[in-house]
Amino acid sequence: MEIRPYEPADRAACLAVFDSNTPRYFDPAGREAFESFLANAARPPYFVMDHDGAIVGCGGYAIGPESATLGWGMVRADLHGQGLGRFLLMYRLREIGKVSTVALVRVETSAQAAGFYEKQGFRVTAEAGRIAMTKKLTVCA
Numbered sequence: 001m002e003i004r005p006y007e008p009a010d011r012a013a014c015l016a017v018f019d020s021n022t023p024r025y026f027d028p029a030g031r032e033a034f035e036s037f038l039a040n041a042a043r044p045p046y047f048v049m050d051h052d053g054a055i056v057g058c059g060g061y062a063i064g065p066e067s068a069t070l071g072w073g074m075v076r077a078d079l080h081g082q083g084l085g086r087f088l089l090m091y092r093l094r095e096i097g098k099v100s101t102v103a104l105v106r107v108e109t110s111a112q113a114a115g116f117y118e119k120q121g122f123r124v125t126a127e128a129g130r131i132a133m134t135k136k137l138t139v140c141a
Contacts, residue, residue: 001084003091006046006058011038013055014048020077025112034072044071045095049088057088061096067104067134068096089120093137103138 006014015035022028037043046060059073070092075084096105107117114124114131122133 001087002050003047003088004050006038006048006060008038010048010055010058011035014038014058017055017058017074017076021074024077025074025110037072046072047088047091047095049075049084057084059088059092061092061105063096063100063102066102067106068100068102068137070105070107073107085116086120093135097137103136105135105137107133107135109133 015031015038018026018031018034022031026034038046044060044062047058048055049057056079057073057075060071062069062071070089073085073088073092075088093105096102105122107122108130109117111131114133117133117135118124120135122135124131125134126132
């Protein structure tokens with residue numbers, strides 16, 4: 001398993017990962033926004049999870065003045081339940097910790113994915129269509 005920075009050549013594979021999670025975790029209407037995100041050369045850090053030459057997941061983050069925000073995190077639907085999502089999440093949290101002093105990580109997710117984040121220590125902060133969640137990166141902040 002290798003996690004590496006996203007490259008434009010990964011576009012089709014990342015879109016296939018998105019499609020595998022539609023409509024259960026992602027609204028099909030969100031595909032256009034994901035495509036635009038991938039096409040933006042100025043996008044925040046974004047990574048792909050490569051297993052035996054196949055992209056099996058992708059996800060990134062953005063650093064703000066007071067917190068970091070996780071974005072577009074997903075694992076191919078046929079591989080759910082194998083720990084890959086947790087592996088990708090922990091990688092991103094570690095990377096955030098390396099480049100920033102922010103102590104709070106945010107994610108906005110669907111009701112279907114909220115349980116995954118809760119198991120990883122995120123807490124619900126708001127619900128309005130999508131669910132906003134936060135996690136402290138440090139024990140003593």
